[in-house]
Amino acid sequence: MQNGEQSETHTEIMEATYRALCEHGYASLTMQKISDEFEKSKGLLHYHFDSKEELLTAFIDYLLSEFEQDIASIEGPPDEKLNEFIKRFVVVSHTDDRQALHLALLELRAQSPFNDRFREHLARSDTIVRDVVAGIVADGITQGVFRADAEPEAVAQLVLASMDGARTRGLTIGDETYPATVSDALYEYVISDILVETNE
Amino acid sequence: MQNGEQSETHTEIMEATYRALCEHGYASLTMQKISDEFEKSKGLLHYHFDSKEELLTAFIDYLLSEFEQDIASIEGPPDEKLNEFIKRFVVVSHTDDRQALHLALLELRAQSPFNDRFREHLARSDTIVRDVVAGIVADGITQGVFRADAEPEAVAQLVLASMDGARTRGLTIGDETYPATVSDALYEYVISDILVETNE
Amino acid sequence: MQNGEQSETHTEIMEATYRALCEHGYASLTMQKISDEFEKSKGLLHYHFDSKEELLTAFIDYLLSEFEQDIASIEGPPDEKLNEFIKRFVVVSHTDDRQALHLALLELRAQSPFNDRFREHLARSDTIVRDVVAGIVADGITQGVFRADAEPEAVAQLVLASMDGARTRGLTIGDETYPATVSDALYEYVISDILVETNE
Amino acid sequence: MQNGEQSETHTEIMEATYRALCEHGYASLTMQKISDEFEKSKGLLHYHFDSKEELLTAFIDYLLSEFEQDIASIEGPPDEKLNEFIKRFVVVSHTDDRQALHLALLELRAQSPFNDRFREHLARSDTIVRDVVAGIVADGITQGVFRADAEPEAVAQLVLASMDGARTRGLTIGDETYPATVSDALYEYVISDILVETNE
DNA sequence: CATGAATGAGAGTTCATTCAT
């Protein structure tokens, strides 16, 4: 998404970083552990990236790009898009690969107060995603599926925050039912309220 | 809370760890940096704790105990308690010390999938807090301030998840208005729905 | 001088080495830094020279050859040749390119106790230069401009040593006036003594 | 001389550095090689010195302090002091330990154009030594052993430069007779000229 | 000839931990 044409080795490094991050976590992620997940040599990591931080910044872009592509691929009428968005965002099974992706992102996010570049890259992506959700709600209002008094920005932030929190709590506390429970509550207490009541 | 009578040195170490964690972040937290925030020597840290992990596990208990005490001190009728809870939990000013505390907790939480002991201690606390919120809602139903069809568990999880998510996003993206916006949306789209309409 | 007909690439490598050495110093001179000053690729350096040491040995010859050519081009009667020799050897302005050349030579010389090949190449050149100066003095005696009791070898060594020392101290301590001061003292206390007093 | 009371370990590190520098030369001097000459562990080097550069800067002070002490210990009338100074400074036998010291200093000096801190420390010492020599000459004039028209500063610089150059050439070209030859020439062509002729 | 990706050893440095005092 951002470069369009990265070298094969570049991609292999990103994938190795992903595996290493998922397995060991950010705090104990080392170039050696990335290298262990990488077919080629450790020195090559430094040939392609000037420093560990540079590699990880590139990795954030790689992760976000995958995530943004996933989100952009959602199709359908606004209410279905919102449902699908929530499903992809939060209802992850334990074996879902997306769970690992979100954990990786969470770790990088927890690090961002101490790293300006991380924060900038993450903030940029956050704005994009928020705009996507607010856009869905706005479209829904225009098309008459959501109530006219729904505030797209507020709804978007509430949806994102609750899903993010649910995922975080689910991931970090090890309770797999957390995201699903919150997701259900989100429907019952929020989304059902802004739906124009046609058949319900 | 867990020992009742900790030594003064123990407390000083916990406070030093807190300062070091806030300043440097979990990933680059070292015994040396804790020691730098500590009046006494670095060797003494190992006299009191067998290992860094042991120290950090004790630190989690210390943090959670402070947090739980804070929450337990809330008084008043259920709807006011819920408001106050949300306020303390999420609406933190930028200079609020509680912001740093939550960031520290987030970092430890992001680490918990890689550390069983961290996860156990955090999960225990999470259950306590969730029970507190669910209890407030249940009390509110009993006392007739919340609607009878409100589900205490579901509401508690939704409230906690959205506030947690809002705080995380606010902290890590550097947008101070995030928690307040989500908090407002939470009132408007969730809490106002479960309040028994008396004067509104 | 040693091959007579070096390839153009060879010369470009020598010039790149010269620039890199002047900029970074011997101790932190790397093949990469030489390559950075070189139009073509880094791999090509190894195509032309089997190793870094080989390249640097060739570079010594290149430097000395330039230096010897410079000295050989001095013309005139013996006393003027000696003056000119000293002037070229030591009285370098701060911006003089010769200053960098002498610094490069000094660095290689400081390395020579640890590298037999460096030492051999440098010693050979040193003998040549010493013979040139002793020859000038001997010619001066024959032609009656220098006193008959002047010892060509001793004078040559004293002149060379003092100029070398002055340059070293000037270069490394950053005092630009050093060489000129010593040069003046050399005239006043040494050369004026061996001149046949005709018009002075 | 500079601190008066350095720890024993500090001194051991300086001595280990001296041995490593003499054996391998500055350009290939590594912390590992210093550690190899050191009884204790490599990590300890970094406990006592924040970086390699800091260690080497301290080492320059250590070397210069030894050298300055040596010079300060010379006693006697001015002409004898000057003789003794030259003897200690330059006439080193091949096995003389002072030869190694001067080579070490030369290497550090050759590095000083690329390292401000090295240059400052070396320049400070250079000024001290020059003042000592100029002081000897000035005393000699006052006491009537040197001619009144001798210029202390100019003589000091000429003496130092020629001896420095002789030593450099001797050390780096491997010709042991160099310093002695230049030293003799220095007497014959310079010092004999400034001596008040009493018995010669 | 020429390139630049790739390698593996080793550079300086950091770190949790130990231990004598």
Added chain:
DNA sequence: TATGAATGAACTCTCATTCAT
């Protein structure tokens, strides 16, 4: 208790060199 010197493993990063193209 308390200190701070000391350790050794592991860290990020650099380097001369090789090799497929």
